[in-house]
Structures are given as structure tokens and as C-alpha cells.
Amino acid sequence: MRKFFLALLFVVGSGLPAFAARAYTEPYLVSLTPSTEMNVCWLLAEAGEGAWVEFGETETLGRKAEARVYEVKGLRTSAKPDGYDPEPEKNPELKVFQRIATLKGLKPGTEYRYRTVVVEGGKTTEGPVYSFRTAPVAGGSPFRFILLSDLQQKKQILETVSMAGRQNADFILYAGDFQNTPWKAAEWFPVEGSFIAPEEKGREWFTAMQQTANGAKLLQYIPIFPCPGNHEADDQRIWTDKQLAQDSSKKTLSIYMQLFRPLYPDQEHGQGGTHWYSADYGDLHIVSLSLFRWHPWSGFEAPGWILFDDISPESPQVRWLEEDLKNKTSRFTWVVQHWHMLNRGAEVWVPMSRPVIYPVSPDVAMYPLGDHCWNVLRPLYEKYGVNAVNFGHSHVYERYLINGVNYIEAATIGNNYRGEDDPLHFSGNAPIVEQNQHRSVLVVSVTSEGMSAEAVRASEDGDGAVKVGEVFDSFVIAPLK
Numbered sequence: 253m254r255k256f257f258l259a260l261l262f263v264v265g266s267g268l269p270a271f272a273a274r275a276y277t278e279p280y281l282v283s284l285t286p287s288t289e290m291n292v293c294w295l296l297a298e299a300g301e302g303a304w305v306e307f308g309e310t311e312t313l314g315r316k317a318e319a320r321v322y323e324v325k326g327l328r329t330s331a332k333p334d335g336y337d338p339e340p341e342k343n344p345e346l347k348v349f350q351r352i353a354t355l356k357g358l359k360p361g362t363e364y365r366y367r368t369v370v371v372e373g374g375k376t377t378e379g380p381v382y383s384f385r386t387a388p389v390a391g392g393s394p395f396r397f398i399l400l401s402d403l404q405q406k407k408q409i410l411e412t413v414s415m416a417g418r419q420n421a422d423f424i425l426y427a428g429d430f431q432n433t434p435w436k437a438a439e440w441f442p443v444e445g446s447f448i449a450p451e452e453k454g455r456e457w458f459t460a461m462q463q464t465a466n467g468a469k470l471l472q473y474i475p476i477f478p479c480p481g482n483h484e485a486d487d488q489r490i491w492t493d494k495q496l497a498q499d500s501s502k503k504t505l506s507i508y509m510q511l512f513r514p515l516y517p518d519q520e521h522g523q524g525g526t527h528w529y530s531a532d533y534g535d536l537h538i539v540s541l542s543l544f545r546w547h548p549w550s551g552f553e554a555p556g557w558i559l560f561d562d563i564s565p566e567s568p569q570v571r572w573l574e575e576d577l578k579n580k581t582s583r584f585t586w587v588v589q590h591w592h593m594l595n596r597g598a599e600v601w602v603p604m605s606r607p608v609i610y611p612v613s614p615d616v617a618m619y620p621l622g623d624h625c626w627n628v629l630r631p632l633y634e635k636y637g638v639n640a641v642n643f644g645h646s647h648v649y650e651r652y653l654i655n656g657v658n659y660i661e662a663a664t665i666g667n668n669y670r671g672e673d674d675p676l677h678f679s680g681n682a683p684i685v686e687q688n689q690h691r692s693v694l695v696v697s698v699t700s701e702g703m704s705a706e707a708v709r710a711s712e713d714g715d716g717a718v719k720v721g722e723v724f725d726s727f728v729i730a731p732l733k
């Protein structure tokens with residue numbers, strides 16, 4: 253496994269490693285228009301005097317895009333070498349600069365090579381040459397993508413993500429929960445002198461997602477389309493601390509939204525902001541929603557569980573979703589949302605809607621509007637022909653098919669939260685396939701024949717009936733109409 257405490261950069265002309273431009277990450281790719289435009293983003297310890305990306309269709313590159321600079325606010329190191337102060341503000345802020353170059357005017361379905369260049373302290377340093385392929389036009393060449401989510405420094409994520417990176421995929425759909433605590437910089441990338449639990453060292457999110465050993469091609473090579481999960485809330489104490497949970501200023505997604513800035517151009521980090529987007533990739537329309545809640549109280553204890561972003565019928569997110577689905581022109585449609593539409597487990601018995609206090613007993617929260625995931629989102633998915641919805645959060649592998657819509661959680665990436673006796677979803681639907689004995693990766697293919705998926709086993713644990721690398725679940729998501 254490759255580690256990069258400092259990205260290996262070279263001073264032009266000297267051939268020696270340079271530390272003038274300390275990079276926290278390798279470049280990563282995001283785009284809302286991936287057939288013609290790509291954003292190359294990377295994180296540095298210093299802004300430098302200038303930075304750009306050289307790119308082109310051949311080894312000589314030939315084109316150049318200037319990189320804008322942003323300071324990423326809110327990342328912190330540990331107050332002590334052996335741990336964090338529980339109050340985020342009492343841990344020192346880490347200066348992190350984000351460079352973003354937007355490569356424009358690209359040809360669809362075309363491979364481009366690129367490298368980052370940074371000027372700092374009068375020295376010019378070049379990164380390695382990577383490549384990416386732009387999305388095909390609708391009706392164009394076939395493509396593949398992988399589902400990931402919930403890395404959170406869990407055991408075995410390195411092996412699972414490495415296998416995902418060897419599936420020859422064109423992009424990643426990431427269903428939220430990147431790490432455990434977003435303000436801890438050392439959970440995103442290695443930070444010298446900052447605490448990280450020994451068992452989590454080397455499992456930082458970017459370290460896992462930028463592996464290149466054994467031919468893995470991940471964030472440097474293929475764009476990612478993420479959605480936020482509950483672990484993207486900046487201050488994780490809102491999930492357990494009853495007082496802080498009522499402080500609306502604590503309910504922000506600022507670190508996540510800064511890191512994936514080109515997907516959220518308005519950068520509205522707080523509640524009421526826009527935390528969703530859509531993009532077309534060839535024949536596929538991708539919709540990314542913001543769907544999760546917090547739970548310092550038990551579900552039916554006042555004030556109850558409250559959604560971070562509302563999904564009631566007249567909410568901005570649902571109004572946007574319906575407009576988006578109405579106007580899409582792609583052959584296939586996929587929604588990524590962190591919270592499960594369907595799932596076994598006690599959590600699903602607390603409806604996803606605004607709780608009200610039971611008037612006779614002020615300690616009791618009730619949900620008279622029912623589950624908006626089920627009674628608001630699901631009818632929209634069925635009405636507008638959504639082919640699949642995938643989610644994370646429960647760290648399980650299971651899938652359902654209801655009225656033509658596939659509901660998939662392929663999140664057995666590094667651990668598993670499925671209990672033996674977890675109750676079925678309140679609708680009574682049982683998973684068609686459930687496989688939580690081992691880690692896995694789901695690979696989806698879009699071809700002229702339609703859209704189909706294969707789940708690939710990624711770990712040795714479990715019954716051993718299927719070997720690592722073998723397909724244990726294969727299904728058609730949408731045949732060609």
C-alpha cells in the first residue's frame with residue numbers, strides 16, 4: 253500500500269524530491285459536466301505563488317489551465333500528540349489550501365493526460381502524469397462505475413477500495429460517510445504530529461481512495477459523485493449531545509462541501525442551503541441528495557429525530573428533485589442518497605419526517621406525516637422512471653426491487669452493522685439478496701444492452717463458498733427498452 257505523507261513531487265530540472273510544495277493529497281476529479289469539463293482539485297500546505305494543470309490528449313500535454321486557490325476552513329490537528337480536545341475549537345486549525353483547475357472544452361469519450369504544477373518559494377514542482385476519460389455522449393460508448401461509501405477508517409477498507417480501483421471503472425458513486433469526524437484533518441490525510449488511533453493509521457480517506465498499488469485507478473483517474481452522510485456534519489457532537497443538537501449554528505456541512513466545491517458552487521453550508529445536485533454521464537442521469545438525520549434522543553422521545561434536510565412534499569429539496577426528474581433526458585436514472593429507502597433494522601421504524609410533540613404527554617414525539625422517504629421520494633422515483641437508488645449508512649449488502657426501482661445498499665466496505673434479528677422494513681419488504689458475511693464491491697455496467705450490476709467479493713472472511721474477486725450477485729437493473 254502506497255503512503256504519501258508528502259506527495260512525491262520533483263523540482264523541474266533537478267530530478268530531486270522537492271518539499272517546496274507540500275501536497276496533502278494527490279489530485280482528485282469532480283465535475284457536473286463530465287463529458288466536456290473536468291475539475292482537478294488537490295490539497296496543499298501552502299498556497300504557493302501559482303499553480304496550474306497541464307493537460308492534453310498526447311504525452312506532450314500542450315494545454316494549460318490555471319488553478320484557483322481556496323483556503324479550506326475548519327480542519328484541525330490534535331491539541332495533544334496523544335489525542336484531541338473534545339471541543340473542536342480547542343484543537344489547532346491546520347492551514348489547508350485547495351487548488352482547483354477547471355479543464356474546459358474537452359471532447360466527450362476522450363482520454364486526457366494531465367499533471368499538476370505548483371510554484372512555491374520560487375521553485376516549480378510537477379506532479380506525476382495521470383489520465384482520465386471524459387464521459388461519452390448519450391448513446392455513446394459503454395461505461396462502468398463502482399459504488400462506495402462509509403469508509404470511516406474501518407478495518408479492511410484498504411483492501412476493498414483497492415479491489416474497487418481494479419474494476420476498470422469510469423467513475424465512483426459515493427453514498428456518504430467519508431470518515432468519522434470531518435474536522436480532524438488526520439482522518440482525511442496523514443498529518444505529521446497529529447493524533448490518529450494506531451489502528452486507523454494509513455486508513456485516512458484520501459489514502460484509501462488514492463491508492464495506486466497493483467494497478468488501482470481511483471480518484472486521480474476517475475471522477476467521484478458523492479452525497480453527504482450524517483458523518484459529514486461538521487460537529488459530530490450534534491448526534492449525541494442534546495443541547496448542541498438544538499444549536500442550528502452547529503448544523504453545517506462546510507468541510508465536505510469545501511472539499512467537493514465544484515459540485516456545490518453556491519457553498520451554502522448550513523441548514524436551508526442547497527446540498528444536492530445532478531449530472532449526466534453518457535446515458536445515465538445521476539442525482540445526489542442530502543438525506544440523513546440526527547438522534548440524541550430516542551426516536552419517540554421529544555423532540556424526536558430531525559432530518560438535516562427536509563424531504564416533505566413542498567421542501568426545496570423535493571421541489572428541486574421533481575423538476576430535475578421531470579426535465580432529464582437520459583435513458584437511465586440513478587439516485588444516490590445516504591439514508592436508506594429500505595433497510596432491515598430498528599432505525600427504519602422511526603419515520604423520516606418532522607416529529608411533533610404528543611400534546612397529552614410532552615415527553616413523547618410522534619410522526620403523523622409518516623415516512624417521507626417512503627411516501628414522498630418513492631412515488632417520485634416510480635413516476636419518473638428512476639432505475640436505481642443506492643444508499644449507505646447501515647454498512648450492509650442488500651437489495652430490493654419494488655415497482656421497477658432497484659434499491660441497493662452496497663456498503664460492506666470495511667465492516668458490517670447487520671444484526672441477526674434485525675426486523676424487516678416496516679413495509680414488509682424483504683431483501684432479494686442479502687450478503688453480509690464478507691466485504692464486497694458493486695460494479696455497474698451501462699451498455700447498449702441496458703444497465704446491469706455485479707457484486708464482487710472483496711475479503712476472505714465469511715463462509716468461503718465464493719472466493720475473493722468472484723461475483724456472488726449478478727442482476728439486470730434496466731433492460732434496454
Ligand SMILES: [Fe+2]
Nearest residue numbers: 402429645646
Ligand atoms: Fe456509515
Ligand SMILES: [Fe+2]
Nearest residue numbers: 429481482645
Ligand atoms: Fe451514516
